[in-house]
Amino acid sequence: MLKLKAGSLSHPGMIRDKNEDSVWSQIFAPPKQRPSGLFIVCDGMGGHMGGKFASYWAVEAIKSEFGELLATKDPRATVILTAADVQAVREGNYAAPEPEETDLEKITKTAIQKANKVVFDYSRHKPKQAANAGTTIVMAAVRGEQVFFANVGDSRGYLLRDHELVQITRDHSLVASLVAEGQLLPDEIYTHPRRNMIFRFLGQKGLVQIDLYEKEIKPGDYILLCSDGLWEMVHSKEKIVDLIENANDPQDACQMLVDAANAAGGEDNIGVVVVQIK
Numbered sequence: 001m002l003k004l005k006a007g008s009l010s011h012p013g014m015i016r017d018k019n020e021d022s023v024w025s026q027i028f029a030p031p032k033q034r035p036s037g038l039f040i041v042c043d044g045m046g047g048h049m050g051g052k053f054a055s056y057w058a059v060e061a062i063k064s065e066f067g068e069l070l071a072t073k074d075p076r077a078t079v080i081l082t083a084a085d086v087q088a089v090r091e092g093n094y095a096a097p098e099p100e101e102t103d104l105e106k107i108t109k110t111a112i113q114k115a116n117k118v119v120f121d122y123s124r125h126k127p128k129q130a131a132n133a134g135t136t137i138v139m140a141a142v143r144g145e146q147v148f149f150a151n152v153g154d155s156r157g158y159l160l161r162d163h164e165l166v167q168i169t170r171d172h173s174l175v176a177s178l179v180a181e182g183q184l185l186p187d188e189i190y191t192h193p194r195r196n197m198i199f200r201f202l203g204q205k206g207l208v209q210i211d212l213y214e215k216e217i218k219p220g221d222y223i224l225l226c227s228d229g230l231w232e233m234v235h236s237k238e239k240i241v242d243l244i245e246n247a248n249d250p251q252d253a254c255q256m257l258v259d260a261a262n263a264a265g266g267e268d269n270i271g272v273v274v275v276q277i278k
Contacts, residue, residue, distance in 0.1 A: 007251030014266030020044035020051035021271030034144035050133030065111035119203030160222035172200035229270035
């Protein structure tokens with residue numbers, strides 16, 4: 001049976017005064033059951049405290065939606081029996097029902113829409129305080145060998161397997177579109193004058209379009225979630241792989257990645273989550 005271990009860290013970087021990135025990692029691993037996990041990185045935007053609010057409450061909204069899935073079930077909880085159940089008990093034929101399987105894809109979509117509504121309503125009802133608040137999001141919801149990556153914006157999700165780091169999500173940005181159309185080389189995104197322009201984020205509209213990617217994980221894999229404060233500073237996938245694989249644990253890996261981003265200039269807030277699959 002797989003085991004999960006995770007670390008998370010956010011840092012304001014070397015230039016910004018405020019840290020508007022929010023991160024979250026939570027693992028639920030009851031005995032003799034498949035482990036589950038919820039991992040999130042949000043990169044807030046907006047004047048005043050709007051971006052910080054947007055990223056924080058987006059994370060809180062998603063945590064709330066996933067609460068039941070990740071809650072510890074009390075083994076002493078009362079079981080309600082029907083008349084047929086009682087008769088089956090008397091006859092020695094009663095079998096306790098299996099717990100319902102939660103649709104991980106459905107709950108992921110619902111949670112992100114809920115987060116979007118929280119940010120959108122804040123921007124609409126308190127425009128002065130919100131100051132055009134919005135946030136990107138990348139998240140991974142894990143259950144056993146199944147993981148759903150989801151993203152809105154240019155925060156990224158990667159899968160590290162066999163010493164190779166593969167970007168699972170796609171950026172919703174101008175430069176990513178130009179690369180996809182063949183008008184820009186991948187390495188040119190780091191210096192393009194409009195590289196910070198994204199066309200999809202939470203809080204932009206009442207409903208948001210979500211990209212989801214289902215993958216299977218196995219022992220030896222790592223999941224990396226990060227804001228653009230990491231990947232725009234540390235361009236080399238090989239360096240990222242080296243830092244993660246040579247870290248003492250996922251939390252140490254997060255610290256090493258943040259340190260590398262800051263050593264390269266730290267031009268933006270940095271949010272990182274690393275999940276190790278054993």
